[in-house]
Amino acid sequence: MIVFEKFGQHQPLNRQAERYAREGVDLGLSTIADQVGAVTDLLKPLHDLIAAHVMVAERLHGDDTTVPLLARGGTKTARLWTYVRDDRPFGGAAPPAVVFRFSRDRGGEHPVAHLKAVSRVVVNCCHIRDLLVSPARFERATN
Numbered sequence: 001m002i003v004f005e006k007f008g009q010h011q012p013l014n015r016q017a018e019r020y021a022r023e024g025v026d027l028g029l030s031t032i033a034d035q036v037g038a039v040t041d042l043l044k045p046l047h048d049l050i051a052a053h054v055m056v057a058e059r060l061h062g063d064d065t066t067v068p069l070l071a072r073g074g075t076k077t078a079r080l081w082t083y084v085r086d087d088r089p090f091g092g093a094a095p096p097a098v099v100f101r102f103s104r105d106r107g108g109e110h111p112v113a114h115l116k117a118v119s120r121v122v123v124n125c126c127h128i129r130d131l132l133v134s135p136a137r138f139e140r141a142t143n
Contacts, residue, residue, distance in 0.1 A: 002032055003039045012070065051099040057085035058092070060118055062111065069104060079103045081111055 005011040013032045020027045054060070061084040069078035081103065086096035103110040 002035055006036055047099075050097050053094070054083055054085045054097050054099045055118055057094070058087060059090065060085060060115075062115070064106070064111070067102075076104070079106050079110070081114060083114065 002013075002016060005016055006013060013036065014029055017027055017029045017032055062082065064079050064081045066077050067080045069076040079102070081101040082098060083101070084096070084098045085094070087094050088096060101110065101114050
């Protein structure tokens with residue numbers, strides 16, 4: 001329930017701890033955070049398999065979007081880098097998939113590191129396109 005509330009309902013862990021306390025369940029914030037960490041560790045092999053499947057695609061669609069990052073002193077703007085594989089429009093049989101990468105800023109080193117082994121990228125984001133070293137690695141998506 002904790003992990004679903006965190007990722008499915010976007011409920012911060014401190015609010016979950018407060019709610020549990022009101023219901024008479026003494027769960028400290030560090031205990032809840034440890035449980036979330038344990039679940040993410042268990043799911044890492046699955047994430048790695050999906051990421052490997054996405055990154056070997058002949059065509060990879062990339063984009064980024066802002067996400068709020070709760071930090072001391074207020075909310076910061078972070079980035080969620082999205083990479084999508086979907087070869088169905090091109091007659092491919094591989095299943096579509098998506099992988100997300102998080103960064104605390106929009107620094108160019110993030111997509112460059114994510115895409116270092118990718119040969120071809122269809123980019124929906126000018127920022128990612130401009131960061132890639134070789135123009136032959138990308139084509140501009142037409143929307």
